[in-house]
Amino acid sequence: MARLNHFKTRPKLQQIPTDEYLERLKIKKENPALSFLKKLHRAHLQNIPFENLDILFGKRMELDIHKFFEKIVRQKRGGIPTELNILFYHLLDGLGFNCLLVSGRNRSNGDWVPDFDIPLIIVTLEDEDYLVDVGSLSLFMEPKRMETETLQLDYNQYFRFKTDPDGRFILQKSFNSIEFENIYIFGLEPKEVIQFLEMFRYHQSADSSFSQEKVVFQHTTKGKVMLTDKLLLVEEKGQKTQYPILHEDDFASKLHDHFGLDYNKLFRERLDQ
Numbered sequence: 492m493a494r495l496n497h498f499k500t501r502p503k504l505q506q507i508p509t510d511e512y513l514e515r516l517k518i519k520k521e522n523p524a525l526s527f528l529k530k531l532h533r534a535h536l537q538n539i540p541f542e543n544l545d546i547l548f549g550k551r552m553e554l555d556i557h558k559f560f561e562k563i564v565r566q567k568r569g570g571i572p573t574e575l576n577i578l579f580y581h582l583l584d585g586l587g588f589n590c591l592l593v594s595g596r597n598r599s600n601g602d603w604v605p606d607f608d609i610p611l612i613i614v615t616l617e618d619e620d621y622l623v624d625v626g627s628l629s630l631f632m633e634p635k636r637m638e639t640e641t642l643q644l645d646y647n648q649y650f651r652f653k654t655d656p657d658g659r660f661i662l663q664k665s666f667n668s669i670e671f672e673n674i675y676i677f678g679l680e681p682k683e684v685i686q687f688l689e690m691f692r693y694h695q696s697a698d699s700s701f702s703q704e705k706v707v708f709q710h711t712t713k714g715k716v717m718l719t720d721k722l723l724l725v726e727e728k729g730q731k732t733q734y735p736i737l738h739e740d741d742f743a744s745k746l747h748d749h750f751g752l753d754y755n756k757l758f759r760e761r762l763d764q
Contacts, residue, residue: 507560507578509585515539515564523587525616528623529633531586533710535579535625536632540569540709540750543701548761552695554688556581567751569709571701572626573691576610577684579625589615590623592684595677599700603676607690611677613637622652622662628708629715630674635662642668647729705742707750716749718742723749 513520516534521527545552552558552574559578562568569575576592583590595609612623614634621634631645635652637660643650649665659678663671694701708717714726723734723745736742743754 504581504584505556507556507581507585508564509582512560512564512582512585515567520586523589523616525621525634527586528583528588528614528616528621531579531583532623532625532634533632535575536710537712538709539563539575539625540707541571541575541626541628542569542707542750542752543571544705544707544752544757545761546571546695546699546701547705548758550761552691554684554691556684569707569750570626571694572609572624573687573694575626576612576624577687579623580610580612583612583614583623591681593677593679594682594686595624595675597675598673605690607682607687609675610682610684610687611675613679622660627674628706629710630664632710707746707752709750718745718749725749 509520516531516538518530518534521530554573556577559570559574563570563574563578570578580590580592591613593611593613594607595611596603596606597608598604609624609626614621614623620637622637623634624630631648631650633645635643635645635650637652639652639654639660641651647666649668649671651663651665651671653661653663655661655676657678659676661676662674664674665671693699696702704720706717706719709715711727713728715724716726717724719736720742721736723736725732725734734745736745746752746754
């Protein structure tokens with residue numbers, strides 16, 4: 492499915508140091524192509540975690556691309572979907588990809604949440620559109636071609652797109668290719684970063700799911716690892732092992748061992764703001 496050309500009216504993005512970003516991803520620069528996009532997507536998931544520690548520590552976050560870059564690239568942190576996808580969007584633009592930012596809405600209690608819940612990226616390569624998302628927890632490893640009703644296997648999960656009567660896309664996921672669940676819905680209208688401000692602030696509030704418990708998650712070359720207040724889950728080659736978190740010092744130790752993050756330093760930063 493070829494998308495209409497929205498790039499003529501898209502505002503120029505702020506530039507970020509792409510070389511530093513690629514070094515963070517441990518990947519070398521290539522020409523814009525599907526093979527490079529797949530490498531970037533995978534490298535991002537395997538080197539930059541989802542984490543909501545700033546929210547749980549009460550540290551105020553601003554919708555500022557340069558602060559996202561400082562935190563995620565230079566301080567070697569992670570972030571929530573708004574931070575991760577908006578920053579990756581700027582990287583793709585800086586590398587010469589034709590891309591736009593759109594608004595996604597996740598499911599909650601059987602309903603779609605408000606608009607601008609999650610920024611998603613659409614990349615066009617050779618007249619084909621691909622959905623890119625490096626912010627969602629344990630979703631897909633490679634960009635998904637936006638072709639409706641076509642099954643796309645991503646390791647042990649199947650994905651497909653459907654459309655609603657208004658022409659919006661619905662991403663669905665299945666573990667058996669028969670029973671599917673809706674993940675999120677999105678349209679093709681290009682959005683600007685500032686439009687995600689209200690929901691970005693909501694995600695930092697006490698009502699947000701991100702503020703309920705600490706979560707740090709990252710893919711690895713062998714599987715994935717997730718740390719919460721209650722447990723450490725390590726998956727390697729399909730084998731899952733759980734370790735209970737006994738106390739705060741135990742959490743801090745595992746945070747450092749598996750993600751290279753200094754718990755005490757992050758906690759002190761909250762006091763210094």
